[in-house]
Amino acid sequence: MERREFLKKSAAVGVAALTFNKLQAALESNSIMVEKAASPDLVAVMGGEPVQLLQRALQEMGGIGKYVKKGQSVVIKPNIGWDKKPQFAATTNPDLVGELVKQCLAAGAKKVSVFDNTCDNWIKCYASSGIKAAAEAAGATVLPANDASYYRDVKLPSGLKMKSGKIHQALVEADVWFNVPVLKNHDGANMSIAMKNYMGIFWDRMYFHNNDLQQCIADACTWSKKPALNIVDAYRCLRTHGPQGRSISDASTLKAIIVSPDIVAADTAAIGLFNQVQTMDLGKVTHIANGEKLKLGTQNINSLTVKRIKL
Amino acid sequence: MKINILKTVRIILALLVFVPLLLFFCDFTGTLPLPFSNLAKVQFVPSVMSGAAAVVIVLLLATLLFGRVYCSVICPLGILQDAVSWFTRRGKKKNRRRKWFDYAKPLNILRYSILAICVGFLVFGIAEPLSWLDPYTNFGKIAVNIFRPVAVGINNLLNWTAVRFGVLNFYHVTLHTVTAISLGVAIFIFLVVGTMALLRGRLFCNTICPVGSLLGLVSRFSAFRISINESKCTSCSLCEKACKSQCINSKEKYVDASRCVACFNCLDRCKSSGVNYRFAWTKTRPEPAIIEPVKAKEFGMTRRSFLATSGAMAATLPIVPAIAKAAAKEVDGSKRTPITPPGSTGLKHFREKCTGCHLCITHCPNQCLKPAGFEFGIQYAFKPHMSYYEKAYCNYNCTICSEVCPNGAIQKLTPEQKTVTQIGIAHFTKERCIVYRDNTSCGACAEHCPVKAVMMVPYKGSLTIPHMTDELCIGCGGCESICPAEPLKAINVWANEVHKTAQKPQEEEVKEINSEDLDFGF
Incomplete structure (x- = not known):
């Protein structure tokens, strides 16, 4: 009896130790949030190639090492939704994704994974967008996300219309993630930027459309594991006929990038940039206001420390 | 030995x-x-x-x-x-x-x-x-x-x-x-x-x-x-x-x-x-x-x-087409006439040439080609037809089925031909639409339409609602596959018994934008 008791107890202690380790890890990652106050809330860089833009923006945000620690597993979530070449601006710029992978690995990441729950056939999307090739060349693992079996149940307690959902396993298990959308006009949600990009981490997009799309997008962003940064690729933007565009004439080259941990601010700023080439009333993109109501961030850019840089 | x-x-x-x-x-x-x-x-x-x-x-x-x-x-x-x-x-x-x-x-x-x-x-x-x-x-x-x-x-x-x-x-x-x-x-x-x-x-x-x-x-x-x-x-x-x-x-x-x-x-x-x-x-x-x-x-x-x-x-021959005709008269309406794959030129050609080897079904990357049962009559039994459901629709740039068909039932198409081959036309039923029914945004159909035959037009306030331009539609089923309306979809593709050529989407003027002149805008 005593031996059994001993074994039980030691097992319990072991479990407690494991939990403690996790707690400590969580605390450590929280400390990042404290440091962040020292750097700007939002950085926008214009006038360069994708790699340059990202490098400068990350540098201004305090360097990749501030977000990615040695041995962590990282997920990068670009927009790979459509079977389109990069020039259509329907998908995130592959060079930008490649550079981000490279930086994460250089910062000591154990593993960098890239995925998106695509709209078109996933194999075609991964190939046409150039993202699979670029990410793999940089050393990332490009994961399939085409089947419900990859997704795990998560709770969204602060969501109004969507209280739970299924999120890709790789992201549920990741230590850090980056939300890397492309700046697009969108037929359903009016704009598709950082908040809308969340739909691709979930399995069931039908639920979004069936239960007040604009609220569900905001609800999705309330998931407890927030991205370290939202990196809005505005090297090209899709002006009209989004989210996939009809021809290359729907896209424009802006040569810009907007980076912020505040997802509402990032989307608001991106719409400001977008409005110079195509009119889009911020008030029409109601998921952004819905996000502010859920305390995901602020639409009041002036209340933030913003760095605007022209290369 | x-x-x-x-x-x-x-x-x-x-x-x-x-x-x-x-x-x-x-x-x-x-x-x-x-x-x-x-x-x-x-x-x-x-x-x-x-x-x-x-x-x-x-x-x-x-x-x-x-x-x-x-x-x-x-x-x-x-x-x-x-x-x-x-x-x-x-x-x-x-x-x-x-x-x-x-x-x-x-x-x-x-x-x-x-x-x-x-x-x-x-x-x-x-x-x-x-x-x-x-x-x-x-x-x-x-x-x-x-x-x-x-x-x-x-x-x-x-x-x-x-x-x-x-x-x-x-x-x-x-x-x-x-x-x-x-x-x-x-x-x-x-x-x-x-x-x-x-x-x-x-x-x-x-x-x-x-x-x-x-x-x-x-x-x-x-x-x-x-x-x-x-x-x-x-x-x-x-x-x-x-x-x-x-x-x-x-x-x-x-x-x-x-x-x-x-x-x-x-x-x-x-x-x-x-x-x-x-x-x-x-x-x-x-x-x-x-x-x-x-x-x-x-x-x-x-x-x-x-x-x-x-x-x-020889004696029974005249009877067979007669029976077929009678059967064809009965099957009329959405999903009662099979939608045949692009390149098959139409129902008659496809029905005559396809023997049902299912090679195209294997190679359709979106799994939108499915073998029929007896719903389209005995003459169409086991032959593939276009079926639009979750994520299954005809990929805009894909011509694979036309390349693998050994029977000439699906004739070879270039991507240029494929993107204007109208195999059917989508019909919008407003009463079933999420935007009309729930007064919330949706636009999933327009999102998936590669030719913008479905466009979202202003409706109430910031809401937009689908609008069809039939001449542009190629019947790929992107809209139907993703439409979240239940139990009946608000947008359905009806077959073209003889395939037609859709209008090429008009290229809009390229808007020259010099990124140097742009500011941050916020």
Whole structure:
């Protein structure tokens, strides 16, 4: 009896130790949030190639090492939704994704994974967008996300219309993630930027459309594991006929990038940039206001420390 | 022990055709390059359907020269039967005698009647009898509906295991294209063909298969053939016991060349070199006199039955199209007329040319080609049709089905042609739409429309609602597949019985933007 008791107890202690380790890890990652106050809330860089833009923006945000620690597993979530070449601006710029992978690995990441729950056939999307090739060349693992079996149940307690959902396993298990959308006009949600990009981490997009799309997008962003940064690729933007565009004439080259941990601010700023080439009333993109109501961030850019840089 | 070179060559050639073709049918990853489909394009019935005269002539000439080598090295169903009987070791040397083969009389009435029916109907544009009996097509159905799901199952098991170990590099595949009916039909065919192969070797090829019967008519006169050297033959019947076509009559020292599939299994059995594969052009008729009357009688019967059957068929011919027409009148409306794949030019052409081998179904990357049951009538049974459901719709830039179809049922399209081929038109039903019903944003249909035939137009406040431009729609089903409205979708594609050309989306003026002039805008 005593031996059994001993074994039980030691097992319990072991479990407690494991939990403690996790707690400590969580605390450590929280400390990042404290440091962040020292750097700007939002950085926008214009006038360069994708790699340059990202490098400068990350540098201004305090360097990749501030977000990615040695041995962590990282997920990068670009927009790979459509079977389109990069020039259509329907998908995130592959060079930008490649550079981000490279930086994460250089910062000591154990593993960098890239995925998106695509709209078109996933194999075609991964190939046409150039993202699979670029990410793999940089050393990332490009994961399939085409089947419900990859997704795990998560709770969204602060969501109004969507209280739970299924999120890709790789992201549920990741230590850090980056939300890397492309700046697009969108037929359903009016704009598709950082908040809308969340739909691709979930399995069931039908639920979004069936239960007040604009609220569900905001609800999705309330998931407890927030991205370290939202990196809005505005090297090209899709002006009209989004989210996939009809021809290359729907896209424009802006040569810009907007980076912020505040997802509402990032989307608001991106719409400001977008409005110079195509009119889009911020008030029409109601998921952004819905996000502010859920305390995901602020639409009041002036209340933030913003760095605007022209290369 | 003698080395049977011809048999070895036959087996190697057969495997060289069969294995790649089987893999091409089972490929669920899209890895194998499309030229593999050439192995389907050299099959007899597909060549007849697509009008590839050169292939047909080459196959007939080969048969005239070497006998029915087609049945042994090209026809996948023939090779599949050999594989089945190989497992049971029937006819093998070391087997017990009761599992050996014996000579059997040809079932000439049956086989030539079936051939006559197939040919007769085909002449009048009705391909059903031929498509139901075509060996290649039946092999396709077995491969796609039985073997492929097994391969996918193994892959998913591997993936399941890998995911447990934290390896996410495999991927799970969910098959939507195997229906209860298509699986049932495939199992039925496999059981029938398999059982016949187990018990009677190539009985299927020599009684039911129309290609076998036709080639049999030619191989009667083939230049090279198996023949018995009477001076050396001791009538020991060892060759007969090895013959899976059951076409060697060792007592009469006679080989029925019309049923011999040139498998060469008999050659190394003979202990006295009495069986040879040799040039025998002049000997078009078996020598022994005893055979003659039997043969003549059978021949007579065949001709008589041929005439009788064709007569009966000719009488029923006008009825068949009438029935088809009546059936066609009934099926009218969304999803009551099948949407045929781009390149098939229309329902009539597709129905006549497609035999239902399911090769296109295998290779449709979005799994939007699905085998029909009987919902579109008997004439469309088991043929693929476009089916739009979750994530399954026709990819805008994809032309794969038109490239793999061996029958010319789906004719080759360039991407430029494909993107303006209108196979149907989407109809919007406002009352079912989420935006109208719930007053919330949606736009999933417009999002998925590659040509912007569905556009979101201003509705109430910041809301927008779908609006159709029919001339632009190509019927790809992107909108229908994603429409979240339940239980009935708010947007449905109706088939074009004859495909049309859609308007090319008008290129908008390229808006020149100099990024240097831009500011941050916020």
